Amino acid sequence: MEKSEKVKFSHDDIITPSESQDLPSDYTDGEFKLLRRKVDRYLLPLMWLCHGLQSVDKACVGTQATFGLREDTGLVGQQYSWLTTVFYLTYMCFEFPSIVLLQRYSMGRVLSLYIIGWGLVVLCIGFSQNFTHLITLRALQGIFECCISPGFLLVVGTWYTTREHPSRALVFQTGYAGVSIITDSVIYGIGSVTDKNPDFQAWRYISFFLGGFTILAGLLCLLFLGTPSEVHWLSTDEKKIAIARVMANNTGHDRTGMKDWKWGQARECLVDPTFWFAGINAFVGAVPNGALSTFSAILNTTFGFTNLEVLLLNIPKCIFAVLYFLAVGVLVTKKKNLRMWVMMISTIPAIIGFILLAVLPNEPRYKWTKWGAVFMTCTFITATFFAWSLVTSNVAGRTKRTVVSTITFLGYCIGNMAGSQIFQAKDAPRYIPGSIGCAVCLGVQMLIIFQWRVILNMRNNRRDKQMNELGITEDDIVKNGREMGAQDCTDLENPYFRYVM
Template sequence: MGSIEKVECVEVQISHSSSISTSESHEVSHQYTDEEYKRLRRKIDRYLLPLMWLCHGLQQVDKGSVGTQATFGLREDTGLVGQQFAWLTTMFYLTYLIFELPSVVLLQRYPMGRVLSLYVICWGIVVLCIGFAQNFAQLVTLRALQGMFECSISPGFLLVVGTWYKTREHPSRALVFQSGFAGMSIMTDAIVYGIGSVTNKNPDFQAWRYMSFFLGSVTVLAGAACLLFLGTPSEVRWLSAEEKKIAVARVMENNTGHDRTGFKDWKWDQARECLTDPTFWFAGLNATLNAVPNGALTSFSGILNTTFGFTNLQVLILNIPKYCFTALYFVLVGVVATKKKNTRMWIMMLSNITPIVGFLLIAILPNDPQYKWTKWVAHFITSPYITSTFFAWSLVPSNVAGRTKRTLCTTITFVGYCVGNMTGTQIFRAKDAPRYVPGLIACTVCLTAQVVVIFVWRMVYVMRNRRLDMRMSELGITEEDRIKAGKEIGESDCTDLHNPFFRYAM
């Protein structure tokens, strides 16, 4: 940030007591009771969380569906050879990466709800069309289009969470919609099992095609629902004018402004600050390391389980307890992170321990019938690893102020996510089948390195908060006054590093 903008931010801080009276959001923040805030929060939850849960769950199911389809003849029916199957997922994340920044810019400059809804409808149509593909060229083209449209959903939903919820509410709400993968997988796998079982009666039935028809149709319907209900406080029609004021006032204490702060402006000073802030690079590196095993399992989870000695239909059944555990785990850590302050990053580190053990066991144990249940358990305990990515995503709206800076931090997070996923699909090479030992070892190394990154990242936040406490103590500023001043500066689109009252969540 340049010196002019820094002076402006500091001037806002010095004069905050007078300027509060001219700020509508600060005026209304003192007009409403806690009960009114809670009643509105319950209404927000009723409208937004089920919809985001559904769409995010479908996104995860749709992008990973090729892994299940591969066990039902997709590779054979379309003539895939060598690494072509791996390239279906690599191409998905390549276009996901390329179109990430343009999509986030669109979300910043245009009504977020409408943009997200159109993306959902478009990728649903693409998934449906995959059922008609006849060869690698058609499949890889459709997967490229799918990645282009799906890239907006996770960053978009995080921006939605940031504009509707308080900082303490971010992890629990983010985990609710991110747990949609587990919940939707349970339901869709039950239907996919029914589709796949037809193959036993009719060997010529290409079940994988009908799986695409089913998933694509459901996604298009979900996108239509988004057009009606999804958006930021200033967009949605299910809030009254007064409720919209309460919604804006409720999130002012985040010190990051409201949903229209910095809406049209791209600030290059914030972009330069972002590139020199080490936490920006921690976010990208964390996402990359965690996404390597995610990319590997997205494509090869079903294939791995069949190499243990299970049939393709058995794999679908055995996935259900894994998804149930994942959903329950998300609920548990979400509650802990909401109730216990500054526990998010500790949970991120702890959630990598059992996955490290699980990947090692799968790599070490041979594909022998006597070990198939042991290897399945090892695969089962890898489930918590994804928590590190989801919690890291929720740290962006909590810890990054300034719309341009927050946009770039969201982007680097998903750039790392894409790069890691592309890498993960390619480290499982055809020549290493059926055990894929080198790829499994690489997943173990990445998760171990990620624990170190998260620990250092947290230490940076701890030191910044300690400096804040020392300044407040020296100036004799109470916590109430700090929060009050931080709200005003956040509304002026000041970044976290130039907001002298900003406290980081961990």
């Protein structure tokens, strides 16, 4: 038995439902499905829009750079790269306290206020005059955006069953590609003014547009976003049904406002290999993400495309990304334990794409081939998104889940910081070392995911074997697993817990 697998149990460990726990379960499948459809209508479009705006807003400096941001604010050397680095630096520093705020106070209200705050910052970027203004505002933007992705994953965990996590998470994760289609179309119109009036600083109006749009989305979140116990658009009975659905995940209830911090659960993370896999996977997957977020638009202009052509060419890439994410989301929902195989497969096209970027010269005859190479990279982010949903599905215990979520997003932030610096100004216009580095990171990510899956599979097999030897029925496994989840047991402490892969 691996060192971190500390659970040993026998017939005496089978617990009966406590009288102090209210675990409603007398609902029909029809009631569950009706409630799920209502939740989908209210939450998924809102999270899709907000997550898409977050991704567009944090990457918008890449588009703004092709419309004169660097020249108008006097950026030199690596100063442009530092606009992304400082964003993820403050993102990383403020993420843990922000996640604690989400756990202790009204999750929907906290998330909504953060969204409005980052919208105001993006709007103010349009007034920047120099590097100092830009780097200060980008630092503030990182503070306000740091809890959005982990917050939405916590929301998904409080509303949906384990089987539904990847498809629902991917629906709002497709927001970047979907919202980009909308925003790029508007930005194309804004940028077109520059062709008629060279003195028109389009990048400023891009900030005004995106910031105002984000503030509006934040106001909508104040009205509708939250956990089952927080929202006003469910009746009392519907809230009970919603809570009953998620109790089957064996990860506990949806209540926020809990003050208890369990140091035992935090220490358990340090001896659980999956904790380290989550952090390392987030890092190596984020390096190419940071590189492309910062330099994708600039790279395409080096191939010979204009800034307006880059916006138009981004639309088919976004459409493909939306279709791909939805397809794999449906696949892993209908077929059990395919999630990590899809994660590994999704990195392969991106590895090939980065290698092509490194080996092909910037010549007119390779213009469309190199654009195709950038197009191929759009699938690798699936591994990052699915890994986030694995935390929601596979980590039980509120303190442990908070710590694992934190290391995941710490890895994500550090990786994005490294990625924003991996393309050095001295390596322009081909950025060969950076492209090779991104390909290597994705190769390492494949190996990490494979090892991660092996360990989870071993744990499930070991527990199934022990349950069979003890003669414990499937009904008892479900009932006792739900009860221990309600008592805030971790996935290692709960012998009835089963990991999804």
